[in-house]
Amino acid sequence: MEKLKDIPPLGIYIHVPFCVSKCPYCDFYSIGCAGRSDTREYMDRYTDSVKRELKTFLEKSRTNRVDTVYFGGGTPVLLTDKKIHAITDEIYRLFSVENNAEITMEANPHTALSQQLSSYRSAGINRLSFGLQSANDDELKLLGRLHSAHEAAQCVKAAQKAGFENISLDLMTALPYQTEEKLLNSVKFCSELNVQHISAYILKVEEGTPFYVNDVQAICPDEDRQAQLYLYIVQALKEHGYEQYEISNFASNKKYRARHNVKYWNCDEYIGIGPSAHSFFNGRRMYYPRDLKLFIDGTSPTDDGEGGGWEEYLMLRLRLSDGLDFDALRQLGAEQSDIDRIIKKAQPMQKAGFLKLENDNISLTPEGFLISNSIIAELLF
Amino acid sequence: MSDIRKNIRNFCIIAHIDHGKSTLADRILELTSTVAQRDMEDQLLDNMDIERERGITIKARAVNLDYKAKDGEIYHFNLIDTPGHVDFNYEVSRSLAACEGAVLVVDASQGIEAQTLANTYLAVEHDLEIVPVINKVDLPSADPERVCHEIEDIIGIPALDAPRVSAKSGLNIEEVLERIVSDIPAPKGDENAPLKALIFDSYYDSYKGVVAYVRVMDGTVKAGSKIRMMATGAEFTVVEVGFMGPTNLIPAASLAAGQVGYITASIKTVRDTTVGDTITDVDNPAAEPLAGYRKATPMVFSGVYPVDGAKYPDLRDALEKLQLNDASLSFEPETSIALGFGFRCGFLGLLHMEIIQERLEREFNLDLITTAPSVVYKITLTNGEELMIDNPTNYPDPALIDSAEEPFVKASIMTPASFIGNIMELCQDRRGVYVDTKYLDADRVEIHYELPLNEIVYDFFDALKSRTKGYASFDYELIGYRPSKLVKLDILLNGDIVDALSFIVHADKAYPRARKMAEKLKENIPRQMFEVPIQAAIGGKVIARETVKAMRKDVLAKCYGGDITRKKKLLEKQKEGKKRMRQLGTVEVPQDAFMSVLKLD
Numbered sequence: 001m002e003k004l005k006d007i008p009p010l011g012i013y014i015h016v017p018f019c020v021s022k023c024p025y026c027d028f029y030s031i032g033c034a035g036r037s038d039t040r041e042y043m044d045r046y047t048d049s050v051k052r053e054l055k056t057f058l059e060k061s062r063t064n065r066v067d068t069v070y071f072g073g074g075t076p077v078l079l080t081d082k083k084i085h086a087i088t089d090e091i092y093r094l095f096s097v098e099n100n101a102e103i104t105m106e107a108n109p110h111t112a113l114s115q116q117l118s119s120y121r122s123a124g125i126n127r128l129s130f131g132l133q134s135a136n137d138d139e140l141k142l143l144g145r146l147h148s149a150h151e152a153a154q155c156v157k158a159a160q161k162a163g164f165e166n167i168s169l170d171l172m173t174a175l176p177y178q179t180e181e182k183l184l185n186s187v188k189f190c191s192e193l194n195v196q197h198i199s200a201y202i203l204k205v206e207e208g209t210p211f212y213v214n215d216v217q218a219i220c221p222d223e224d225r226q227a228q229l230y231l232y233i234v235q236a237l238k239e240h241g242y243e244q245y246e247i248s249n250f251a252s253n254k255k256y257r258a259r260h261n262v263k264y265w266n267c268d269e270y271i272g273i274g275p276s277a278h279s280f281f282n283g284r285r286m287y288y289p290r291d292l293k294l295f296i297d298g299t300s301p302t303d304d305g306e307g308g309g310w311e312e313y314l315m316l317r318l319r320l321s322d323g324l325d326f327d328a329l330r331q332l333g334a335e336q337s338d339i340d341r342i343i344k345k346a347q348p349m350q351k352a353g354f355l356k357l358e359n360d361n362i363s364l365t366p367e368g369f370l371i372s373n374s375i376i377a378e379l380l381f
Numbered sequence: 382m383s384d385i386r387k388n389i390r391n392f393c394i395i396a397h398i399d400h401g402k403s404t405l406a407d408r409i410l411e412l413t414s415t416v417a418q419r420d421m422e423d424q425l426l427d428n429m430d431i432e433r434e435r436g437i438t439i440k441a442r443a444v445n446l447d448y449k450a451k452d453g454e455i456y457h458f459n460l461i462d463t464p465g466h467v468d469f470n471y472e473v474s475r476s477l478a479a480c481e482g483a484v485l486v487v488d489a490s491q492g493i494e495a496q497t498l499a500n501t502y503l504a505v506e507h508d509l510e511i512v513p514v515i516n517k518v519d520l521p522s523a524d525p526e527r528v529c530h531e532i533e534d535i536i537g538i539p540a541l542d543a544p545r546v547s548a549k550s551g552l553n554i555e556e557v558l559e560r561i562v563s564d565i566p567a568p569k570g571d572e573n574a575p576l577k578a579l580i581f582d583s584y585y586d587s588y589k590g591v592v593a594y595v596r597v598m599d600g601t602v603k604a605g606s607k608i609r610m611m612a613t614g615a616e617f618t619v620v621e622v623g624f625m626g627p628t629n630l631i632p633a634a635s636l637a638a639g640q641v642g643y644i645t646a647s648i649k650t651v652r653d654t655t656v657g658d659t660i661t662d663v664d665n666p667a668a669e670p671l672a673g674y675r676k677a678t679p680m681v682f683s684g685v686y687p688v689d690g691a692k693y694p695d696l697r698d699a700l701e702k703l704q705l706n707d708a709s710l711s712f713e714p715e716t717s718i719a720l721g722f723g724f725r726c727g728f729l730g731l732l733h734m735e736i737i738q739e740r741l742e743r744e745f746n747l748d749l750i751t752t753a754p755s756v757v758y759k760i761t762l763t764n765g766e767e768l769m770i771d772n773p774t775n776y777p778d779p780a781l782i783d784s785a786e787e788p789f790v791k792a793s794i795m796t797p798a799s800f801i802g803n804i805m806e807l808c809q810d811r812r813g814v815y816v817d818t819k820y821l822d823a824d825r826v827e828i829h830y831e832l833p834l835n836e837i838v839y840d841f842f843d844a845l846k847s848r849t850k851g852y853a854s855f856d857y858e859l860i861g862y863r864p865s866k867l868v869k870l871d872i873l874l875n876g877d878i879v880d881a882l883s884f885i886v887h888a889d890k891a892y893p894r895a896r897k898m899a900e901k902l903k904e905n906i907p908r909q910m911f912e913v914p915i916q917a918a919i920g921g922k923v924i925a926r927e928t929v930k931a932m933r934k935d936v937l938a939k940c941y942g943g944d945i946t947r948k949k950k951l952l953e954k955q956k957e958g959k960k961r962m963r964q965l966g967t968v969e970v971p972q973d974a975f976m977s978v979l980k981l982d
Contacts, residue, residue, distance in 0.1 A: 013943055028942070072942055202938040223908075227933035248938050264943045278943040285945060304946050312945070315952060319940060352911060373935040374910055377955035 009065035009098060010281075011263045014050060014087060015274030016073040017292055018043065024144045024210035025203060029276035029290040030074040045296045046274075047083045051090045052298070053273045058094050060282065061271075066095040068260035068270075071105040071125075081119035088123045097124075102166075102259040104129055108145075109152035117162035127166040128159055129199075129258075135189030136182050139175050149189065156193045166256060168197035173233055174226040175203055176219040183233050191240040196256035200233050201248050202226060227370050234366045245321050247369045265320050267313045280307045310334040314342075315376050323356070323363020342379050349375060386639040390565050391459045391596065392512075393476055395501055396486035397494035397854065401516040404548035405486055405557070406460060410627055412554055413446040413458065443582065443594050443641060445624040445631075450562045458561065459596075459641035461581065463500070469729060470858070471675055472709075474503055475581045475657045478673060479596035479641060482510040482565030484557065485532070489515045489523035489545070492531045492825065494854035495795040501536055511536070512560045513543040519550060527822070535821055570638030576600030576608070576662040578636070578644070579671050583654040585705035591648035594625070595660060596641045598671060603635035607663040608646065611670040615653045616663055617646035651708045677709035679727025680788070680859065681734055681838055682771040684715055684752035684881065685741070686723030688972060692747060693722045699745035700724060703737060710737055715772070719881040719965050720750055725772055731838055750975065752881050756834045759786040759862050773883040776869040779920055786862040787887075788834040791816070794845065796853035798824045803848040811836035812887060831860065833887070870895055872902070873916040873923075877966030882978065895925035898978060905974030908932035913968050 018039070019030045033039045058064060069091060076084065084105070091097060104127040105120060107113055120128075134140050135149045147155070159167060169190045173183065190198050205217045221229060234244055242250035246265060251257045263270050272279040276290040279301060286301035288294075310332035317324035326339050346362055349355050354368035354375060368375055396402035446458040463476040477483065483504040487493055504511060513532050515525045525545050532540035544556040578595040586592050595602075602608065606619045623632040624642045636642045648654060656677075659670035687696045700712050711727035728734035734754060741747050760768045760776075763783045770776055792813070794804055801818065808815070808830045816829035832841075837857065845853050868891050872882040886894055895917030902915045906929045917925040940948050962969040 015942065202934075202936070204938060223932075223934045224930075230934075247936060247940075264940065264945070270943055272943050276942075278945065280943065280945070287944070287946065307945070312949070315948060316940075316945070349910065354910070369936060371910060371932055371935045373937060373951060373955060374932060377952060377959065378910065380952070381956050381959050 007063040007065075008268060009067040010061065010063060010095075011068040011070065011260050011268065011270035012054075012066055012091060012095075013070045013072060013260070013270060013272040013274075013277055013279075014076070015272065015277040015288075016071060016076040016079055017046070017275050018073065018078045019075045020078065020146070021144075022210075024214075025205065025216075027206035027209050028074065031292060033078065042292065042296075043079055043083060046292065047079065047086055049296050049298070050087055050273050054090055054094055054271075056300075057271045057273070057279075057281065062282065064094070064096050065098065066091065067098045067101045068263065069097070069101065069103040069124075070260040073106055074274075075108060076105050077107050077113060077116065081116045081123065084120065084125075085123045088125070092124070102127055104168075104258070104260060106131065109147050109155040111151055111154055111158075113155055114158040114162075117159055117164070121163055126164070127168070127258075128164050129168040129197075130156065130170065132169040132186075132190070133172045134175070134182070135186040139172075139178070139182065142176060143172070153189070153193060156195065160194075166197070167193075167195045168199060168258065169193075169195050171198060171200040171233070172203050173200055173229045174221050176216060176221075178221060178229060180229070180232050183229060184236055187233065187236045187240055191242075196252050197258060198237060198242050198250045199248050200237065200250065202230055230370060231366055243321075244366065247319050247372065262320070265316045267308050267316055278304075283308060308332070310338070311380055314380065318362070318364055318372060318376055319369075321363060323361055326360045326362070345379050349378075385457075385637070386570065387567050388454060388456045389459065389568055389639050390456055390482070390561050391461065391480045391568055391639075391641055392482040392484060392561055392565050393461045393463045393480050393504075394484045394486060395463065395497060395504060396516075397488065397491075397497045400486050400488040400491070400494075400497070401548045402462075402486055405484070405514070405516065405546070405554070406462065408548050408551055408554045409458075409460065409558065410444070410446065411551075412558060413448045443625050444627050445641065446627075448558055448562070451559060452562075456562055461641065469733070470499075470503075471677060471729075472582070472656055473500055474507070474673065475579065477504050477507045477509060478671070479579055479581045480507075480509055481568055482512060482561065484561065485511050485513045485536075486516050486548075487513065487528055487532060489518045489525045489528055490520055492528050493535055493795070493821070495793050495827070495856040496854060498535065498795070498827075499793070499856045499858075505536075510565050511538050512557070512564050513538065513540045514557055514560075515540075515543050515545045516548055518545040519547040519552065531822060531825075568639035570597070570599050572599070572601050572637040572639075574599035574638070575665045575667040576602055576606075576660065577667045577671055578602060578660040580610075580654050580656055580658050580660060582656060583651045583706075583708075585651055586645075589621070589645040591645070591651050591654050591705075592630070593644045593646075593648070593654040593660070594641070595636070595644055597636050597638050599638050599667070600662065600665075601635050601637045602644060602660070602662070608644070608660050609663050609666065610653060610655075611659040611661055611667070612655060612674050613653055613658060615648075617648055617653075619644055619646045621645045651705055655708050677729060679709070679711050679757075680730055680834065681728045681754045681756060683726055683728070683734060683754045684717060684720065684723055684772070685712075685726050685738070686717065686720040686750045686752075686881075688748035688750055690721045695745065696724065696741070696747055696749075699741050699747060700726070702745075703740060707737075709733070715774075717752075717774075717881045719879045719963060720752075723750075727771070731842070750881075750972070753884050754838045755885060756788050756838060758788075758865075758867060758885060761785070770885070773869055773885050774880055776883075776885055779868070785865055785867040787865040787867065789831050789860050789863050790834050790837065790857040791860045792830045792832050792837070792855065792857040794828045794830070794853055794855050795821070796826060796828065796849055798826050800849040800853060801826060801828065804828055804845065804853060807841075807844055807848055808832060811841065812889075832857070833863075833865070834859070835885075835887070868919045870898075870924075871918050872898060873914075873918060874902075874906075874965050874968040874970070875911075875913055876916075877968075879965045881975075891919060892924055899925040899927040901978050902970075902974070903927040903929055905977050906968070906970055907974075909969060911967075 017030045018033050021032045021034050103125045105125045106129045109130040132152050137148050171186050205211045237250045241252050244250050245257050269280050275288050275292050275295040278287040285304040285307040288301050310329045313332050350357050355364045394402045443461045448456045461476050463473045518525050529540045544553050546553040577598040580593050582594040583591050604619050609616045621632050622636045622644050657674040661667045704710050709729050712724040715725040758770045761784045762781050813830040813832045819827045866888040868888050869885050871878045899915045899917050912931040913929040915927040916923045961972045
């Protein structure tokens with residue numbers, strides 16, 4: 001089947017649903033493996049299933065070009081480098097992966113990782129995203145993380161030594177008892193390690209997690225304080241050379257923005273494989289059930305309707321500091337009356353400093369990001 | 382013909398809520414074999430769902446029954462059910478006017494209550510023969526001796542040999558029927574005199590048009606008679622006359638003096654058959670109508686709005702349909718900036734208001750917002766003009782007001798003596814003027830207060846109940862207008878007056894009321910993108926102020942792994958939420974917040 005030239009390359013997300021143990025705040029789909037004897041077997045069958053699904057997607061795809069791959073989870077390194085290789089090999093075999101493709105893997109910054117780093121590089125992985133969360137050991141302990149700040153630093157340095165030139169660290173804000181000093185300490189830590197990219201997420205206590213059950217919310221900073229801490233870290237990161245480009249993402253240089261993740265916010269198409277993974281493929285949104293067995297058994301993704309409309313584009317693009325051009329909305333089918341309404345509604349928000357309206361473009365400020373749900377709802381409805 | 386009248390007994394039953402009126406009526410229906418056992422539905426006379434649930438009678442109903450007495454003769458009973466609540470006082474008085482006697486049902490443990498007393502006095506005023514009955518004698522707490530004495534002391538009628546019954550179990554019901562035969566006089570009247578028939582109730586039937594329930598005082602009426610309503614002047618030709626069976630209408634050849642029955646005449650609206658009006662014959666008219674006709678005057682007003690603006694026509698249709706059956710309900714269109722299109726509705730009282738609202742919601746499936754109830758104020762302007770104001774929106778500029786008056790009621794509260802202090806505190810707080818306290822017996826008293834109607838339309842009854850552990854009963858009658866210091870209180874959100882929240886209040890009550898209102902709004906308005914100042918003001922002067930702080934955080938920080946679904950769901954939820962919002966100027970107030978402020982206290 002002939003592939004059309006003007007179809008943009010795809011991103012591929014591989015969701016690896018295995019963890020040593022579940023972190024108490026995390027509600028992503030994964031299975032704690034500690035103390036389970038059948039893990040190896042499941043990992044084998046999981047890997048085979050990923051290969052199977054890659055093929056299935058390719059058969060229906062209008063392009064075989066790929067420019068980003070992302071291993072997320074879960075804890076992808078638990079699969080072992082052999083299976084990671086098996087998956088990347090299959091991707092290279094089936095798809096035409098561009099030369100400068102961004103291939104990311106999430107990892108926990110343990111020292112144990114160090115030995116496998118060169119093997120990951122040979123699998124083509126050129127970007128690492130470490131779940132640091134904090135450079136303060138008391139906060140790491142509270143989050144149930146298995147590493148210390150010192151260990152994390154060693155790990156990052158080892159990665160750099162192994163040749164990784166694009167490293168991202170995750171931080172969390174709005175943790176219990178968090179102060180500006182603690183945040184600054186974490187920011188300095190990242191900056192001193194010269195990493196290229198930082199994600200800073202506001203902790204959300206999700207239903208069903210141990211944090212939720214133990215009502216950690218009660219000791220978390222309140223709404224006003226969360227806002228203060230968020231604005232503080234945005235500013236601190238800026239001062240340390242990390243420019244904000246998305247609600248929770250910061251890069252030392254434009255070229256280090258997470259290209260794979262930007263696809264999500266730019267309404268580009270991507271394939272997501274693994275239980276709970278989402279795809280935007282051939283104009284449809286879909287996702288696999290949150291169930292490893294069903295995934296292994298070959299259950300196809302659940303359709304979640306058409307994607308890529310102008311409302312969806314607006315909702316996603318406003319996550320980016322670049323915001324969106326009204327021309328793009330027009331091309332996606334927005335009427336001039338829609339645009340006029342959006343502008344009218346945006347004006348008082350601009351006055352209040354929540355957004356910028358200029359040159360037929362609309363973009364949110366950090367203050368605006370903080371209440372972006374309300375802003376988007378107000379602009380759309 | 383006089384033989385027919387000799388065996389007719391027209392009577393009603395007077396009882397307090399829960400004292401067993403409907404159950405007694407059911408037992409009488411059973412014993413007179415009017416209704417086969419299998420057709421018996423509990424509390425047959427109460428036709429409407431709400432009546433059954435609340436155990437109250439909203440509109441009078443009547444039924445014709447035949448009873449074979451111990452003297453071997455057949456008696457024709459006309460049981461006329463009366464509304465038990467003070468809101469329907471006038472309707473009660475018309476029902477009483479159709480009777481020669483009243484069965485007074487008193488609960489053997491609870492004794493006489495305020496409403497019972499009010500209605501009994503009304504019955505005595507109408508020269509009705511009172512047949513006291515002590516009900517619920519089978520309850521462990523029953524004290525029939527004490528209750529008998531109470532009846533004798535308070536009402537002043539002999540009650541020592543009153544039948545002691547249990548309507549529930551059927552005990553001694555026959556004795557009640559025999560009393561009705563022996564004690565209540567047969568109706569008088571002259572079937573050859575010009576027609577005079579009293580309308581005591583009417584309802585709209587989609588096939589027959591209005592069905593008017595009448596008591597013929599003089600003369601005879603039959604199908605083909607040309608009749609005139611003496612108060613309204615409307616004329617009709619009678620299509621059908623007959624008697625009211627418990628489950629259906631039974632057509633008859635004619636209705637004559639002394640009889641109770643129905644008339645249909647292709648009448649389109651109940652407004653042509655107002656309760657209390659006199660029907661006469663066009664060709665042989667009566668010289669004078671029966672005494673006591675009065676137009677129903679609404680006492681309490683409230684704005685009624687559909688939650689969904691698109692349902693405005695449905696609300697209008699529903700109100701029109703209800704009005705077919707309820708001439709005392711008045712409504713006219715009104716517009717609110719906050720609430721859109723709706724109606725200003727007038728009600729006989731608070732209960733009437735609640736019932737209409739409930740029926741609109743239940744029978745017509747409407748979601749409603751109602752504004753705080755208002756009474757009718759009399760305002761005299763400096764130029765001498767007199768205005769009746771039932772809507773705060775129409776309250777004139779204070780500079781133009783010379784004087785203001787508000788309606789007062791005489792309230793009578795019956796209570797165990799131990800609650801006197803609590804009740805006086807409540808009435809004092811409601812600007813009440815103490816009249817007197819009467820001891821009914823060692824530990825039951827009747828307290829009289831004069832109170833502004835305005836002070837009882839909100840929550841007086843609830844407050845009374847909670848301060849007396851539910852023991853006190855309460856009744857009131859309008860006693861006229863009195864000078865008052867009134868002010869109009871406006872609520873401003875973000876500097877804009879929310880018209881639907883304005884209300885008229887006594888100057889001394891303005892400050893606490895304003896503070897409470899502002900606090901409640903603050904509690905109930907969620908933080909928004911911008912700070913929302915809440916102000917309560919009289920004229921231009923702000924007397925209370927609160928602020929809803931601006932929202933600081935509403936963000937899905939992690940939109941990740943391509944999971945757009947979650948974000949979309951959130952947005953969908955916000956869209957739904959917005960639908961339930963009321964846009965008040967620049968401020969969005971959730972429906973619930975709005976309602977909770979209206980239901981202040």
